[in-house]
Amino acid sequence: MTDSPLPIAVLISGSGSNLQALIDAQDAAQDYVVAVVISDRPDVRGLDRAADAGISTKVVEWADFESRSSFTRALCDVADCHGAKGLVLAGFMRILAPIAMKRFPAAIINVHPALLPAFPGAHAVENAIEYGVTLTGVTVHFVDEQVDHGPIIVQEAVRVAADDDQTSLHRRIQDVEHRLLPDAVSAFARGNLTVQGRHVRWDRMPEEAVG
Numbered sequence: 001m002t003d004s005p006l007p008i009a010v011l012i013s014g015s016g017s018n019l020q021a022l023i024d025a026q027d028a029a030q031d032y033v034v035a036v037v038i039s040d041r042p043d044v045r046g047l048d049r050a051a052d053a054g055i056s057t058k059v060v061e062w063a064d065f066e067s068r069s070s071f072t073r074a075l076c077d078v079a080d081c082h083g084a085k086g087l088v089l090a091g092f093m094r095i096l097a098p099i100a101m102k103r104f105p106a107a108i109i110n111v112h113p114a115l116l117p118a119f120p121g122a123h124a125v126e127n128a129i130e131y132g133v134t135l136t137g138v139t140v141h142f143v144d145e146q147v148d149h150g151p152i153i154v155q156e157a158v159r160v161a162a163d164d165d166q167t168s169l170h171r172r173i174q175d176v177e178h179r180l181l182p183d184a185v186s187a188f189a190r191g192n193l194t195v196q197g198r199h200v201r202w203d204r205m206p207e208e209a210v211g
């Protein structure tokens with residue numbers, strides 16, 4: 001464990017329930033601290049959650065930039081300004097340019113509402129229901145240059161009930177996300193994750209995960 005909590009930047013686009021889980025867990029965990037919350041949209045609930053917790057916020061809007069690279073550079077600059085050593089994409093709905101992985105190597109974490117490599121993309125819960133799977137879940141992974149593709153940190157399965165709709169299934173998926181994401185960020189912050197190619201080794205696995 002490091003002497004002081006590792007500063008991280010959390011990137012959001014919406015309600016920020018995963019951000020809230022990170023905020024709620026940080027005091028007990030004492031190994032990471034949310035230094036700044038960056039949103040690509042103004043007026044989202046996640047920004048209020050950050051402000052309520054006394055965390056700095058910044059809106060970096062996609063429309064203000066001429067390219068994915070310049071947008072990404074601005075996000076990284078904000079994170080850097082706040083001393084962030086890692087980025088956590090918590091419901092962030094934009095794809096980062098490769099420059100982000102160069103500036104934060106093996107230090108960008110994403111949470112995805114499916115068991116990757118099944119159902120990548122922005123409609124994972126809807127796609128899982130449409131496909132008829134009886135098992136889906138949550139993946140927390142490092143971000144690489146492909147979408148929803150980088151080395152997997154932890155996964156956990158969630159059963160799809162016959163009468164599930166997108167809302168009911170997503171609610172149960174998010175319950176799992178809210179537990180797995182803070183665990184993964186804590187492990188990252190303590191230096192407990194080693195990446196070897198596509199494989200991530202934990203010094204100690206979280207008890208309920210099926211990594």
Ligand code: GRF
Nearest residue numbers: 015016017018091111112113
């Ligand atoms: C989460 O389910 C995440 O997996 C997906 O978008 C959702 C964001 O929810 N990419 P929230 O903003 O954290 O409430």
